Amino acid sequence: MHMLTLLFLPILKNKNLNRQFFFNNKFLTLFEHNFKTNIIKAQFTTMTEKREHVISDQKKANPPPMNANKEDDAELDPRLYFENRSKLILSQQEKGINTYPHKFERTITIPDFIEKYKDLQNGEHLEETILNMTGRIMRVSSSGQKLRFFDLVGDGKRIQVLANYSFHDKEKSNFVECYDKIKRGDIVGIIGFPGKSKKGELSIFPKETIVLSPCLHMLPMKYGLKDTEIRYRQRYLDLLINESTRNVFITRTKIINFLRNFLNNQGFIEVETPSMNLMAGGASARPFITHHNDLDLDLYLRIATELPLKMLIVGGLDRVYEIGKVFRNEGIDNTHNPEFTSCEFYWAYADYYDLIKWSEEFFSKLVYHLFGSYKILYNKDGPENDPIEIDFTPPYPKISLVEELEKITKVKLDQPFDSPETINKMINIIKENNIEMPNPPTAAKLLDQLASHFIENIYQNQPFFIIEHPQIMSPLAKYHRSKPGLTERLEMFICGKEVLNAYTELNDPFKQKECFASQQKDKEKGDTEAFHCDAAFCTSLEYGLPPTGGLGLGIDRITMFLTNKNSIKDVILFPTMKPVN
Structure with missing residues (x-):
């Protein structure tokens, strides 16, 4: 490189000055010829200083635009x-x-x-x-x-x-x-x-x-979007930045589509039932209440779709199902959101044994459809810990609730389960094991708390069923055909979380009224989640409900396990959040 070129570099870097102050080969030759003279040296130094002042002045007068690059x-x-x-x-x-x-x-x-x-x-x-x-x-x-x-x-x-x-x-x-x-x-x-x-x-x-x-906001760069609060509140931004989030909801859609096709291929028809009702029924849960101004009456957002679907069975629709939102005014945690998606189906002339077979077939085929294997890895204790393997190969273990409690605690739970003696036994077990006491301590809540503590986590590496719940826990389930005081009910658990609840349906209107009356006693004791007596549903039973099996499953929790997520908020596009302020 010419020596003069090195000296002129500050000038050449400025394009505007470059056009004004350039030198061609002749210019270089002239300067090289006379460069050794003191006069040219002095002229060159003066010229360079002037040009540097010009560059500085121009930069101040014309700063580069803020978004120049x-x-x-x-x-x-x-x-x-x-x-x-x-x-x-x-x-x-x-x-x-x-x-x-x-x-x-x-x-x-x-x-x-x-x-x-x-x-x-x-x-x-x-x-x-x-x-x-x-x-x-x-x-x-x-x-x-x-x-x-x-x-x-x-x-x-x-x-x-x-x-x-x-x-x-x-x-x-x-x-x-x-x-x-x-x-x-x-x-x-x-x-x-x-x-x-x-x-x-x-x-x-x-x-x-x-x-x-145009996108007016600056998108997160380099390390993506990690802040969970922003991800949940601005899901659109989460979907834009994190491909893994998009894949979660694509998988969720695949699960729902598979379920819908699975039921359709078995002759079920999809129906829609009201989201607002005069009474909240079909589950033990506290409802949301709204008010209809024109009719001037309170309405309840549905906590389950069970009762209207069973009325359709009475009406001659032998296989019906609904996939939709249900609403429960309860706590929010990693597995509970006040608004969630469930699927319930009712199957005339099926019973609880058919439902067990259906559950094993559905889950094993779903997992194989998604992964090409019956085995999946799940980070039960969070992504920072090693995953466990869950094997969905059927059949799944079955555990009788009361028998298992008696076996583990070595305490005989005599019937009726709501007798003062049995209630006291259960209270003592809870106190001795430092388990949180349910409020109010009704027989149904005590049994549920004991099952949660002692049974629901028994199997970690495969799904399993808890079966034969006491009648007092299951007012809509049919009494067991050979075990008095129990019902033909099953719940399916994966890693300690319930994903499915099913039973042979109680179709005896007289016994159904008795069960509702028992629930009313619990309500009087302060159990806000006890069942209401639904007179319209009881009337429908009087027209004849055929022997029926019914099943409900939670789409959100299933999606959690099959996308390796530990929070229900990660599988609901817009989860319920507290206001920012």
Whole structure:
């Protein structure tokens, strides 16, 4: 490099001055010839100092724009980024530019583009094949002013956009102006042709790029979005940044679709029942209450769909099911959300033994459908700990609730279970084992608490059933045909969490009224979750409910296990959250 070139570098770095103060070969030759003279040295020093002052003055007068390059964007405060981007969009609108076009005709999706052109050769371009593609920009980079690179994301796939000045339609827009205004997060429409870069990366080469909806906010970078509060409150942002979140909800959809097809193929029909009712029934839970202004009466959001579905069985629809939301005004924790999705089905002429077989068949086939194996890994104690293996190969173990409690505690629980003697025995067991006392300590709640502590976690590596619950715990279940005081009921547990509840349905209207009367006694003792006596349902039983099996399962909890999540909030798109303030 010429010595003078080194001395002139500060000047040459400024493009404007470069045009004003340049030297050609003749100029260099002249200076090199006279460089040794003191006069030229002095002139050169003076000239350089003057030019440096000019450069400094010009920089002060014309500072680079805040968003001159992508690195500047990354360093901006998010609020300042939002303000700058908003001002830019508003200024464009004032100039008559449509910054939110009404329509862009897409001719190919990103997944279809990848599938169709994946076999192109390195460096091959199909310039005659013009396509319209849409997506969101998730990466922005450049190589000089005439080559820009973007990652375009859509439909769960990613493709490179390779914007080359040579291919740009210069009649439509200025290349630099067009691509300088495109930021990470913008939704764009690409009009271009398919090809592969010289290194073999499949790309779309745009002739024109149109911003369809600018992203005004700075998207999280580098390490993604980890803050769970933001992920739950701004699920749209979570879905944009974290591909794993998108996969969770795709799997959830697959689970629901598999369940729906499984039931449809068995001759069940899908129905819809009311979400608001004059009475909350079908489960032990506290309901949400709303008020109908025109009728001036309180209505209850459903806590289960059981009673109206069984009325449909009375009406001659022998196999019915409903997948939908239910609402329970209870606590929020890792496995409970006030609004959740359940599936209930009712099957005329089936019983609890049929339901056990159905459950084993459904879960084993579902897991195999999703994973190609009956075994899955689940991080029961969180992602930071080693996972356990859960084997869904049927059959699953069955444990009789009362028999197992008596075996573990070595205490005989005599019937009736709500007698003062048996209640005192259960209270003593709870106190001796430092178990939380239920409130109020009714027989049903005591039995449930003991089962939760002693039985529900027995099997960790496979699903299992707790069966033969006492009648006092199951007012809608049919009494056991050979074990007085018990019912033909089953609950299925995975890693200590209930995912399914089913039983042979009680179809005797006289015994059903007796069970409701027993529940009323618990309600008088302060049990707000005890069943109401539903007179309309009892009347329907008087018309004849055939022998029936019914089953309910929780979609959210099943999704938790099959997506390896420990919180129900991770599998509900918009979980219930406290207000920010």
